[in-house]
Amino acid sequence: MKHTIKELEDIASQIRRDIVRMVHGCQSGHPGASLGCTDFFTALYFEVMNHKTDFTMEGAGEDLFFLSNGHISPVWYSTLAHAGYFDKSELATFRKLDSRLQGHPTTHEHLPGIRIASGSLGQGLSVAIGAALAKKLNGDHSYIFALLGDGELQEGQNWEAAMFAPFNKVDHLIASVDYNGQQIDGPTSKVLALDDLQAKFEAFGWHVINTDGNDMQAIVEGLHYAKTLTGKGKPILNLMSTQMGAGVDYMMGSHKWHGTAPNDDQLAKALAQLPETLGDY
Amino acid sequence: MKKYTYTEKKDTRSGFGAGLHEAGKKNENVVALCADLVGSLKMDAFIKDFPERFTQVGIAEANMIGIAAGMTIGGKIPFTGTFANFSTGRVYDQIRQSVAYSNKNVKICASHAGLTLGEDGATHQILEDIGLMKMLPGMVVINPCDYNQTKAATMAIAEYEGPVYLRFGRPVIPVFTDPDQKFEIGKAWMVNEGTDVTIIATGHMVWKAIEAGEKLAELGIDAEIINIHTIKPLDDEAILTSVKKTGCVVTCEEHNKFGGLGESVARLLTTTHPTPQEFVATNDTFGESGTPDQLMAKYGLDAVNIVEAVQKVINRKKA
Numbered sequence: 001m002k003h004t005i006k007e008l009e010d011i012a013s014q015i016r017r018d019i020v021r022m023v024h025g026c027q028s029g030h031p032g033a034s035l036g037c038t039d040f041f042t043a044l045y046f047e048v049m050n051h052k053t054d055f056t057m058e059g060a061g062e063d064l065f066f067l068s069n070g071h072i073s074p075v076w077y078s079t080l081a082h083a084g085y086f087d088k089s090e091l092a093t094f095r096k097l098d099s100r101l102q103g104h105p106t107t108h109e110h111l112p113g114i115r116i117a118s119g120s121l122g123q124g125l126s127v128a129i130g131a132a133l134a135k136k137l138n139g140d141h142s143y144i145f146a147l148l149g150d151g152e153l154q155e156g157q158n159w160e161a162a163m164f165a166p167f168n169k170v171d172h173l174i175a176s177v178d179y180n181g182q183q184i185d186g187p188t189s190k191v192l193a194l195d196d197l198q199a200k201f202e203a204f205g206w207h208v209i210n211t212d213g214n215d216m217q218a219i220v221e222g223l224h225y226a227k228t229l230t231g232k233g234k235p236i237l238n239l240m241s242t243q244m245g246a247g248v249d250y251m252m253g254s255h256k257w258h259g260t261a262p263n264d265d266q267l268a269k270a271l272a273q274l275p276e277t278l279g280d281y
Numbered sequence: 282m283k284k285y286t287y288t289e290k291k292d293t294r295s296g297f298g299a300g301l302h303e304a305g306k307k308n309e310n311v312v313a314l315c316a317d318l319v320g321s322l323k324m325d326a327f328i329k330d331f332p333e334r335f336t337q338v339g340i341a342e343a344n345m346i347g348i349a350a351g352m353t354i355g356g357k358i359p360f361t362g363t364f365a366n367f368s369t370g371r372v373y374d375q376i377r378q379s380v381a382y383s384n385k386n387v388k389i390c391a392s393h394a395g396l397t398l399g400e401d402g403a404t405h406q407i408l409e410d411i412g413l414m415k416m417l418p419g420m421v422v423i424n425p426c427d428y429n430q431t432k433a434a435t436m437a438i439a440e441y442e443g444p445v446y447l448r449f450g451r452p453v454i455p456v457f458t459d460p461d462q463k464f465e466i467g468k469a470w471m472v473n474e475g476t477d478v479t480i481i482a483t484g485h486m487v488w489k490a491i492e493a494g495e496k497l498a499e500l501g502i503d504a505e506i507i508n509i510h511t512i513k514p515l516d517d518e519a520i521l522t523s524v525k526k527t528g529c530v531v532t533c534e535e536h537n538k539f540g541g542l543g544e545s546v547a548r549l550l551t552t553t554h555p556t557p558q559e560f561v562a563t564n565d566t567f568g569e570s571g572t573p574d575q576l577m578a579k580y581g582l583d584a585v586n587i588v589e590a591v592q593k594v595i596n597r598k599k600a
Contacts, residue, residue: 120374160341
């Protein structure tokens, strides 16, 4: 381990503070699933992935990460800043004019750490597969990680990609699903039920594991375990249970904080629950 | 009128297949993807020589565009292949976000464009693809005119860094350009110098323009014919130089009059050198089943239609 679980939890607390401050700062953005995925991003960038903050687009010899549900950009930006890709002071520019931190992630402003635009949903798994195929052709055995939203799985392109990857033995790919059961219009079970995602992906030929995405120990162990399953002919799907809004009590468990910014009082209430561990931006 | 002859007829898609094979030999980063239309796209030679660099994605065009975008991150130069309809309209948002906005080095290669796809009918005959693709910021749009030019264009785009839309077709048509030509993206080709009218043509319409030029010569009209193979970026200078000399212009394309080459030329001329212009293009319509020749005649894309448009625009110039 590069860090203790306590150290990782402290990093996650700071990232959660950044998320609510960033979204408050521009009065727009998506705090709910950003908070829900904070432990995953922390585990990935500070423990699991082999990556360099001296960013190159190709990332030869490095593990690569692709975010398909681009609206959770606040958690990614804060993670990248604390990992060292750019200065954390830039987080204050989120969603503001002339910023590299666009509402949804993009390569267009050349923000280090971003390799493809995302936001229009359902495209990231295909891109991750393409990056994995290129690595294979280059003789580079690094891992490709991807994160997909659960509501996003209603987009058909995901299932084109889900069919392609096992058939073509794209087996250095570890895709995680942010399984929070919520989307803009309500619970996924009411909008368009996903039903048994494990059975669906297994039927397509994936090796499916289940993790608790808000338990740092569990997510670190789960991602390390996922790595041991690679190279055996099957892509890996990490079905990761999370709570939308995790870490801020009044945001938890509801779709209402999917894309809503806290006001001044709500911000103060949220920050009181999230210790400042690495220094605010 | 300069004399153009040909000894054989070939399809432009075969020019693509040959160009892809050559590009593959030249650069090991060139890879190809296809959505279940390998034979139609003439990818066989590439696949035979470079099987590990070919990806069959099945009937899943959205996934193909995403995979291609992802492969560029590892330094690959992906050429995607399917019909023009499925290369553009079907996957517009995938191209917009994962390729154009992300500035990925993907070459979207589209066969069976336009009416000349023929008997399959309107579901497969896209006449809107040039418009769709030229509106995307940063997208290069190329529509070559014969086998040799398509082969040269395919090899040229492999060496260009950035997203490209390459449009070609199904029918066999005369091969009349130089087999050893150097293809320069964005550079017009002067087919025939003349003084009375400028005919600007792209794709299959270039040979029709040559046929029209011969008929016009018999009528005493000296037509300048320019081949615009690159619709974006447009060769402004070649067009302006010509219309300043001739004073009127006819644009010819196997595409809807809305959003195509003609509108790009009109935008250039209205903002710099207002000039009478006529459009030989389809008139905001879908196609239908029929042979390519029947369809080109019915929808007004023959040499005779170019001749009529020239006579009309010259009258407007005189008025």
